[in-house]
Amino acid sequence: MAEGDTRTAKAPTNRFGQGFLTDVWYFAALSSDLKPGKLARHEILGEPVLLGRGRTGELFALRDICPHRAAPLSAGRVVADTVECPYHGWRFRTDGACAAVPSLTADQPMDISRIRVRRYPAVESQGLVFVWIGSDANSEPDHPPPVFPGVVGGAPKLVDRMVFDAHIDHAVVGLMDPAHGPYVHQQWWWRSKHSQHEKAKRFEPREAGFAMVRHEPSKNSRAYAVLGGQPLTEITFRLPGLRWEHVTVGKRQVLSLTCLTPVNERQTRITQIVWSDHPAFLLLKPFIAAGARAFLRQDGRMVDLQNEGLRYDPTLLWIDDADKQAKWYQQLKREWAASRRENRSFRNPVEPAVLKWRS
Numbered sequence: 001m002a003e004g005d006t007r008t009a010k011a012p013t014n015r016f017g018q019g020f021l022t023d024v025w026y027f028a029a030l031s032s033d034l035k036p037g038k039l040a041r042h043e044i045l046g047e048p049v050l051l052g053r054g055r056t057g058e059l060f061a062l063r064d065i066c067p068h069r070a071a072p073l074s075a076g077r078v079v080a081d082t083v084e085c086p087y088h089g090w091r092f093r094t095d096g097a098c099a100a101v102p103s104l105t106a107d108q109p110m111d112i113s114r115i116r117v118r119r120y121p122a123v124e125s126q127g128l129v130f131v132w133i134g135s136d137a138n139s140e141p142d143h144p145p146p147v148f149p150g151v152v153g154g155a156p157k158l159v160d161r162m163v164f165d166a167h168i169d170h171a172v173v174g175l176m177d178p179a180h181g182p183y184v185h186q187q188w189w190w191r192s193k194h195s196q197h198e199k200a201k202r203f204e205p206r207e208a209g210f211a212m213v214r215h216e217p218s219k220n221s222r223a224y225a226v227l228g229g230q231p232l233t234e235i236t237f238r239l240p241g242l243r244w245e246h247v248t249v250g251k252r253q254v255l256s257l258t259c260l261t262p263v264n265e266r267q268t269r270i271t272q273i274v275w276s277d278h279p280a281f282l283l284l285k286p287f288i289a290a291g292a293r294a295f296l297r298q299d300g301r302m303v304d305l306q307n308e309g310l311r312y313d314p315t316l317l318w319i320d321d322a323d324k325q326a327k328w329y330q331q332l333k334r335e336w337a338a339s340r341r342e343n344r345s346f347r348n349p350v351e352p353a354v355l356k357w358r359s
Contacts, residue, residue, distance in 0.1 A: 019169060020045045020262055021240045021333060023340050025130040025145040027259035027271065028122070030159065034059065034129065039083065041074035045133055046264040049120060050074045052094075054081055060094035061131050063118035073117070095119055126151045128259075128273075135340065146207070146238055150246045150255030153277035158289050160272040162296050163263065166303045170310070171260050171268040172241050173326040174299060179359045184302050185295055198358050203325075205350040208336070209238035210328055214248075226280050226288070227254070237325070239332055241268075252278040256292075272296055321355035 026044055028051060034040060039052040041064050048064035050073050062083065064072050071087035078084075082091040082099045091100040098115035121132035121141050130145040164171045174180070182196050202213045214234040217224040224231050229249040237243045241260030247253065254276040261269045272292060274281075281288065318326055331349040339346040 019167070019265075019333070020133075021336055022133055022135040023139055023142075024240050024336070025123075025132055025141070026240060026261050027128060027242070028061075028131045028261065029129045030156075030271075030273070031124050031127045031129055032155070037078045039074045039076065039078065041072060042131075043263045044131060045262050047133070048072065049131060050083070051122070051129065051131070052078065052083065054078060054094060058094070059122050059124055059129065061120035061122035062092065062094070062096055063120070065117065066090060066092075067115060067117060092117055127155070146242060148244055148246075148255060148257060150248075150253040151275050152253050152255070153275055153281075156273045157276050157281045157285065158272070158274040158292055160289075160293050160296055162270045162300055164268045164270055164300055164303045165266060165307060166268055167265055168241055168260055168262040168268045169329075170303065170306065171270065172237075172243075172329055174303060174306075175243060175258060175260070175270075176237055176325045176329070177322070178325070178355075179322045179357050180302070181359050184298050196358055198356065200354055200356045202352070202354050203350070204352045205348040206236055207238065208346065208348070209236060209242075209332060210325070210348075210350040211236040217247075226284055227252075227278060228280075237329070239336055249278065252276070254278055254281075270296060270300075322357040324353070324355050 034053050036053045036057045037055050042049045050062045050064035064074050066085040069087050073083050076084045076086040082093050084091050089102040093099050096116045096119035098112045101112050118137050125145050132141045212235040214232050217233050227249045231247050231249045233247045235245045244257040246255050257273045259271040263269050328350050335349050
């Protein structure tokens with residue numbers, strides 16, 4: 001869209017039909033969520049995905065539908081190196097190939113190796129599980145999942161989860177919106193709508209996204225005071241729905257990572273994860289956790305209110321500069337879809353800029 005254009009952008013479509021990006025890594029779970037020999041059912045982009053570990057701990061992901069009678073494989077069990085369907089005991093290896101059909105008799109020839117369930121590439125990185133959702137069943141990853149700065153201090157200090165009743169586009173735009181804070185997040189320890197300052201922040205392109213480059217936090221953001229010293233923060237967004245804030249206070253670090261995973265066209269799972277080696281998380285963890293939980297639920301309540309208007313499919317007005325990040329997000333999505341469709345390298349459409357708003 002041209003500068004100053006206030007029309008909302010339309011998300012690109014693909015075989016999923018709801019503006020979802022494919023050939024990309026989606027956050028699925030924490031590594032600690034998946035225990036050896038256990039199976040877990042997830043839904044990503046409207047597709048049922050089984051996540052599990054073999055008895056020795058190896059990670060795998062399969063389409064969570066048995067091709068025989070459609071029972072969810074996640075309701076079954078791990079047997080040796082296979083997943084056993086709870087309905088008729090059909091077994092599938094972790095690469096998706098059928099390994100056994102117990103009902104067959106010795107004189108019933110059948111090439112069961114031709115029976116498969118879809119395998120999804122899955123990897124663990126920094127204690128996180130990512131699943132590759134390809135444009136087709138044969139799509140393989142051509143890039144690794146992101147590596148985040150500031151994953152320090154051992155296990156996460158905070159983990160919070162919530163499902164927003166919103167398409168991922170609305171969830172992403174809502175969480176990156178810089179102007180809603182004084183109205184949606186009103187707490188004495190944060191800020192009020194009566195405490196608004198003019199802001200000017202520098203942005204630059206980053207891999208598959210953009211960043212608000214490192215700067216001193218706004219003076220009316222009181223929560224940073226608990227860190228003491230002179231904190232500096234950088235906020236980064238990356239497709240398909242990863243947003244993180246990396247705060248440094250001298251040699252200490254805080255990383256707050258928000259992962260947005262589309263469940264389907266109407267729901268998005270939000271996972272908030274915080275790592276830190278700062279002593280504040282030892283002394284004030286209950287208060288910090290309560291504040292983070294309150295923030296996420298305030299955003300969730302606003303999503304519910306927004307849905308009241310979205311039911312009527314209105315035209316949405318986006319303005320510069322406060323909504324520039326939302327426009328970048330849509331431009332990034334269009335370019336990602338185009339680069340995959342045209343089998344070429346991704347070209348980041350974001351240009352360095354200084355954005356100004358009041359909040």
